[in-house]
Amino acid sequence: MSTPLTTVPSPLRIAIVGYGNAGSKYAGLLERGAISGAVLSAIVSRSAKQAAPSATPRFSNLAALVAAQAADAVIITTPHPSHPALAEEAASAGLHVLVEKPLTVTIDEARRLAALPAPPRQVRAVMLDRRTNPLWRHVRAEARSAAFGPLRRLGWTATGWLRTDAYYRSAAWRGTWSGEGGGVLINQALHDLDLLVWIAGGLPKRVFARATFGRDHPIETEDNVHALLEWDNGCLGHFVASTGEAPGVQRVELAGEGGLLQMENNSTTICRNATRTSELLRTCPDAFPQFRAPRTLQTFTADFDTTAATITQFASACRGDPAPDLPTWDDALASVELANAFILSAETGAFVDLPLPAGAATACLQRLQAGTMSRGRANRVS
Numbered sequence: 001m002s003t004p005l006t007t008v009p010s011p012l013r014i015a016i017v018g019y020g021n022a023g024s025k026y027a028g029l030l031e032r033g034a035i036s037g038a039v040l041s042a043i044v045s046r047s048a049k050q051a052a053p054s055a056t057p058r059f060s061n062l063a064a065l066v067a068a069q070a071a072d073a074v075i076i077t078t079p080h081p082s083h084p085a086l087a088e089e090a091a092s093a094g095l096h097v098l099v100e101k102p103l104t105v106t107i108d109e110a111r112r113l114a115a116l117p118a119p120p121r122q123v124r125a126v127m128l129d130r131r132t133n134p135l136w137r138h139v140r141a142e143a144r145s146a147a148f149g150p151l152r153r154l155g156w157t158a159t160g161w162l163r164t165d166a167y168y169r170s171a172a173w174r175g176t177w178s179g180e181g182g183g184v185l186i187n188q189a190l191h192d193l194d195l196l197v198w199i200a201g202g203l204p205k206r207v208f209a210r211a212t213f214g215r216d217h218p219i220e221t222e223d224n225v226h227a228l229l230e231w232d233n234g235c236l237g238h239f240v241a242s243t244g245e246a247p248g249v250q251r252v253e254l255a256g257e258g259g260l261l262q263m264e265n266n267s268t269t270i271c272r273n274a275t276r277t278s279e280l281l282r283t284c285p286d287a288f289p290q291f292r293a294p295r296t297l298q299t300f301t302a303d304f305d306t307t308a309a310t311i312t313q314f315a316s317a318c319r320g321d322p323a324p325d326l327p328t329w330d331d332a333l334a335s336v337e338l339a340n341a342f343i344l345s346a347e348t349g350a351f352v353d354l355p356l357p358a359g360a361a362t363a364c365l366q367r368l369q370a371g372t373m374s375r376g377r378a379n380r381v382s
Helices: 021-031 062-067 080-092 107-114 134-143 165-169 190-200 277-283 306-318 333-348 360-370
Strands: 012-017 038-044 073-076 096-100 124-127 151-158 206-213 222-230 236-242 250-256 259-264 267-272 295-299
Touching: 012 021, 012 062, 012 306, 021 038, 021 306, 038 062, 038 306, 062 080, 073 080, 073 306, 080 096, 080 107, 096 306, 107 333, 107 360, 124 306, 134 190, 134 250, 134 259, 134 267, 151 190, 190 236, 190 333, 206 333, 222 333, 333 360
Parallel strands: 012 038, 012 073, 073 096, 096 124, 151 236
Antiparallel strands: 151 250, 206 222, 222 236, 250 259, 259 267, 267 295
């Protein structure tokens, strides 16, 4: 068994489950001492080709790690479809658990996992690390403020996720419905979907999406997505994501009652209205008003390490300290559900209402895995 959850271990012993790109990165942070109060205690990996760093103990499966009492917490970095079973196994063994995004591939699995009983002090978190970035915290604080909101319009472009064919050749499971469970939405741009819902204050009530599947890469899954979103309060949104655009861009535009916020790459520009939009529309006597307002520019560092910040928050939470920016399993549901809704809409060609009915996302994924997608597959652009 692990250390009892009522005991605060010092230092916190963290094991990495899965030793691919993400796992080796996180192991390196722990081994270099970049995570205060935590150490790398073990590696869990089935592959004989992936050697554990230095003299770190290695186990071939999670059960062996638990039996050896070699960790207080785990970070799960295996391929997406394995996340639910490993997360449940680790949590059931009394370990603190940080799961690499996505928590699960479908909202059905995510809801089941989040509903599992948990001891009072157990930490169950997800690596949605962009929430720790001062840039996104600033955007959220402004967008959610009484002076700026509520939102009237949202535009979100996430095309800075360029991946080449070499990336997809690096592992057989990449870009497949069975091995990865999706493409740009469930992998790269899941960060954007999480931030979008976190900043907007909740899921939209319905969406409509179009996607290309294997247009820019030799893959099964989506590599370009355009979606429309509608919230209960009348706010309308547009979301774009791609792994096949060069150069790509990270751009967000939020129009609220109190002004306009524009974010591109690492800078924000905020225009604050002297008169709220609804009041201006009702009371301004001019048919063609010349509208001017002061603009504030703010630039943020591009090298803030969100990964290290999130693992540090995870370690703090495991010790019982406050970790307000750490996304929990419950927090992770929205981004998975929105990704599922976009794919379901693209697959059926119809608007999709949220929340998704139980089983809808799973049935859609099964159709895609079976190759029976109703709208067919887009041709590659040569």
